[in-house]
Amino acid sequence: GFPGNPGLKGERGESPLAVRSAFSMGLTSRLAVTNVPIRFNKLFHNEQRHYDDTSGKFRCVTPGVYFFTYHLTVYYRDARVSLYRNNKPVMFTHDQFQENNLDQASGSIILQLQAGDEVWLQVYGEEEHGGIYADNTNDSTFSGFLLYPDPPAASRRR
Amino acid sequence: GFPGNPGLKGERGESPLAVRSAFSMGLTSRLAVTNVPIRFNKLFHNEQRHYDDTSGKFRCVTPGVYFFTYHLTVYYRDARVSLYRNNKPVMFTHDQFQENNLDQASGSIILQLQAGDEVWLQVYGEEEHGGIYADNTNDSTFSGFLLYPDPPAASRRR
Amino acid sequence: GFPGNPGLKGERGESPLAVRSAFSMGLTSRLAVTNVPIRFNKLFHNEQRHYDDTSGKFRCVTPGVYFFTYHLTVYYRDARVSLYRNNKPVMFTHDQFQENNLDQASGSIILQLQAGDEVWLQVYGEEEHGGIYADNTNDSTFSGFLLYPDPPAASRRR
Ligand SMILES: [Ca+2]
Ligand SMILES: [Ca+2]
Numbered sequence: 001g002f003p004g005n006p007g008l009k010g011e012r013g014e015s016p017l018a019v020r021s022a023f024s025m026g027l028t029s030r031l032a033v034t035n036v037p038i039r040f041n042k043l044f045h046n047e048q049r050h051y052d053d054t055s056g057k058f059r060c061v062t063p064g065v066y067f068f069t070y071h072l073t074v075y076y077r078d079a080r081v082s083l084y085r086n087n088k089p090v091m092f093t094h095d096q097f098q099e100n101n102l103d104q105a106s107g108s109i110i111l112q113l114q115a116g117d118e119v120w121l122q123v124y125g126e127e128e129h130g131g132i133y134a135d136n137t138n139d140s141t142f143s144g145f146l147l148y149p150d151p152p153a154a155s156r157r158r
Numbered sequence: 159g160f161p162g163n164p165g166l167k168g169e170r171g172e173s174p175l176a177v178r179s180a181f182s183m184g185l186t187s188r189l190a191v192t193n194v195p196i197r198f199n200k201l202f203h204n205e206q207r208h209y210d211d212t213s214g215k216f217r218c219v220t221p222g223v224y225f226f227t228y229h230l231t232v233y234y235r236d237a238r239v240s241l242y243r244n245n246k247p248v249m250f251t252h253d254q255f256q257e258n259n260l261d262q263a264s265g266s267i268i269l270q271l272q273a274g275d276e277v278w279l280q281v282y283g284e285e286e287h288g289g290i291y292a293d294n295t296n297d298s299t300f301s302g303f304l305l306y307p308d309p310p311a312a313s314r315r316r
Numbered sequence: 317g318f319p320g321n322p323g324l325k326g327e328r329g330e331s332p333l334a335v336r337s338a339f340s341m342g343l344t345s346r347l348a349v350t351n352v353p354i355r356f357n358k359l360f361h362n363e364q365r366h367y368d369d370t371s372g373k374f375r376c377v378t379p380g381v382y383f384f385t386y387h388l389t390v391y392y393r394d395a396r397v398s399l400y401r402n403n404k405p406v407m408f409t410h411d412q413f414q415e416n417n418l419d420q421a422s423g424s425i426i427l428q429l430q431a432g433d434e435v436w437l438q439v440y441g442e443e444e445h446g447g448i449y450a451d452n453t454n455d456s457t458f459s460g461f462l463l464y465p466d467p468p469a470a471s472r473r474r
């Protein structure tokens with residue numbers, strides 16, 4: 001007999017287009033409470049709602065490699081924050097304030113996250129380090145995005 | 159009869175390779191004019207020419223989610239800038255200058271843009287807030303890149 | 317005879333997920349040596365080991381467009397660094413220090429790199445510009461990632 005027809009064409013390769021995670025939020029006013037995650041309520045971008053502005057935490061849905069960055073207006077007093085991952089402070093930013101010399105402090109980090117991991121910013125230390133300021137024309141921001149989703153299990157096996 | 163040959167290998171997955179947009183520019187000298195978009199003329203990267211160094215504006219060609227960041231050398235006087243999107247200031251960075259204490263100020267934001275949207279930096283307020291400095295060994299920069307192109311209409315339907 | 321069965325389904329297409337490059341490192345202590353690349357030894361992320369913490373240099377494996385960013389704690393003295401690409405300083409960040417006014421300085425750049433290109437941070441100028449600080453609760457960091465891999469030769473031909 002004759003050979004059969006060729007098989008079906010393979011599936012289209014995976015695309016990173018499908019998996020997205022990005023948020024960009026700002027403070028609406030001067031930081032008042034320092035012993036909890038900083039709640040950024042001003043919305044620049046949060047399409048997937050992976051940043052929860054009631055808890056102040058980003059929660060990882062898609063496992064992979066993420067980039068986070070923040071920019072803080074330092075005013076009235078010193079500022080000292082830590083970027084937390086699941087209750088553990090992993091990076092620290094400190095800036096001292098002097099009268100009439102409002103400053104800017106910023107940080108960036110790349111982290112491999114698992115689904116469910118939480119990342120947030122919080123003042124590190126006492127209230128005296130809570131000099132993080134914002135108003136209608138002064139921003140303090142926190143942004144992050146998925147850089148590389150983890151390859152699916154099938155890809156890993158190859 | 160015999161089974162047919164295997165089917166053809168599937169197409170390469172959709173790749174963000176096709177759609178790229180990234181620019182990274184610097185100031186060449188101290189800011190002189192403050193009531194127009196800041197024109198960054200020092201070229202680090204601008205392959206797609208989506209940043210126009212004659213207007214000082216980035217113009218979105220590919221709809222999608224973009225990341226922008228800037229780093230300013232604050233010298234001679236205070237600096238106060240806003241990142242504009244289509245004539246509307248959306249984010250603000252302020253840093254006060256004190257004699258012998260040159261500073262750095264920076265900001266980042268993630269924005270969903272439509273084709274034709276323009277993004278730029280401009281001094282916010284009076285000339286007295288124009289303390290943005292650059293020379294051969296001091297940079298003030300503005301960079302941005304397409305993070306996630308909008309899915310094509312076909313993908314959206316699925 | 318009858319035709320055989322259809323062949324096997326083709327292989328799944330390739331994914332751009334395969335090419336990744338990202339590092340995020342910090343200083344472990346105050347900068348001591350200023351005339352060589354700054355060696356960031358605190359590991360946040362360096363899966364592909366493209367950042368070499370013995371040389372202090374990132375070495376490009378996958379040609380493409382990269383994003384780099386750094387955040388420095390300025391303490392004890394002024395800080396002036398340059399981002400080098402293959403022995404050439406391409407970008408400069410400067411921040412002056414005043415007593416009791418610890419500062420933060422940062423920079424970002426997007427660069428097209430070829431395989432083998434090296435990128436690092438180094439103090440620019442004299443030791444008096446080496447005021448870059450870190451300890452257990454103060455970070456100075458250097459991060460980078462591949463934004464867009466160069467299209468493969470096959471894609472370029474199309
Ligand atoms: Ca200042
Ligand atoms: Ca300073």
Ligand SMILES: [Ca+2]
Pocket residue numbers: 095096097098103417418419420
């Ligand atoms: Ca300061």
